[in-house]
Amino acid sequence: MNHPFDDAFFLQPTVEVARALLGALLVRTLPEGRLVGRIVETEAYLHDDPACHGVRELPDGGTIHKQTARNTAMFGAPGHAYVYFTYGNHFMFNVVTGPVGLPEAVLIRALEPLEGLEIMARNRRLDDPRQFTNGPGKLAQAFIINKTLDGHDLTQPPLQLFQGEPVTEVVTTTRIGISRAMECPYRFYEKGNAWVSRK
DNA sequence: AGAGCGATGGCCT
DNA sequence: GGCCATCGCTCTA
Numbered sequence: 001m002n003h004p005f006d007d008a009f010f011l012q013p014t015v016e017v018a019r020a021l022l023g024a025l026l027v028r029t030l031p032e033g034r035l036v037g038r039i040v041e042t043e044a045y046l047h048d049d050p051a052c053h054g055v056r057e058l059p060d061g062g063t064i065h066k067q068t069a070r071n072t073a074m075f076g077a078p079g080h081a082y083v084y085f086t087y088g089n090h091f092m093f094n095v096v097t098g099p100v101g102l103p104e105a106v107l108i109r110a111l112e113p114l115e116g117l118e119i120m121a122r123n124r125r126l127d128d129p130r131q132f133t134n135g136p137g138k139l140a141q142a143f144i145i146n147k148t149l150d151g152h153d154l155t156q157p158p159l160q161l162f163q164g165e166p167v168t169e170v171v172t173t174t175r176i177g178i179s180r181a182m183e184c185p186y187r188f189y190e191k192g193n194a195w196v197s198r199k
Numbered sequence: 200a201g202a203g204c205g206a207t208g209g210c211c212t
Numbered sequence: 213g214g215c216c217a218t219c220g221c222t223c224t225a
Contacts, residue, residue: 045206052206053206068222068223069221069222070221070222070223084221085220085221086204086205086206086207086220086221087204087205087207087217087218087219087220088205088217088218088219088220088221089207089208089218089219089220090208092206094206107206109206135207135208136206136207137207137208138207175206176206176207177205177206177207178205178206179205197207200224200225201223201224201225202223202225203222203223203224204220204221204222204223205218205221205222207218208216208218209215209216209217210214210215210216210217211213211215212213212214212215
């Protein structure tokens with residue numbers, strides 16, 4: 001738990017970063033203790049991708065970048081957090097990738113809980129570890145990730161990302177819950193892992 | 200100023 | 213596996 005990623009890592013093509021973040025460790029420092037989760041499911045969102053928040057689709061089918069109050073962090077520095085709110089209830093945690101000005105990010109969809117399970121149970125208000133972090137809204141609730149962490153530098157507490165053991169068996173699929181660019185194979189998860197949100 | 204919507208979750212069959 | 217409650221927030225008018 002002592003090797004942060006450098007900028008060069010996040011400047012690789014975002015699809016490769018999404019794949020390579022499997023196995024990485026997310027560490028949340030809270031007053032009541034430390035939470036650690038291992039990333040087991042991710043999705044890539046790209047600068048020419050109609051499903052990406054930083055992108056607007058034009059009538060002729062083309063795309064343009066569109067920076068707004070919500071998605072500003074996505075246009076910012078790589079290795080920082082992009083956190084947004086949706087469905088009136090849920091926060092989504094992304095890792096910003098690519099150079100400043102290019103709206104790309106990796107959505108963290110699931111974690112395998114490693115440390116701080118009692119605190120996660122409290123935050124989630126349930127006892128089944130399988131339900132702590134097996135979805136993007138769930139892991140944000142378990143780790144208390146909200147708008148205050150939007151734009152946060154992930155090399156610094158209270159939310160940090162560290163290298164882990166590489167994942168060898170990776171499954172690639174289409175993304176979940178989107179209505180555009182549904183055919184793109186931009187979702188990655190660790191084969192057989194019990195915390196993957198959906199097969 | 201407000202209509203529309205969503206990178207979900209949870210519960211039900 | 214499918215459906216739908218939910219509701220704050222964002223963007224556009």
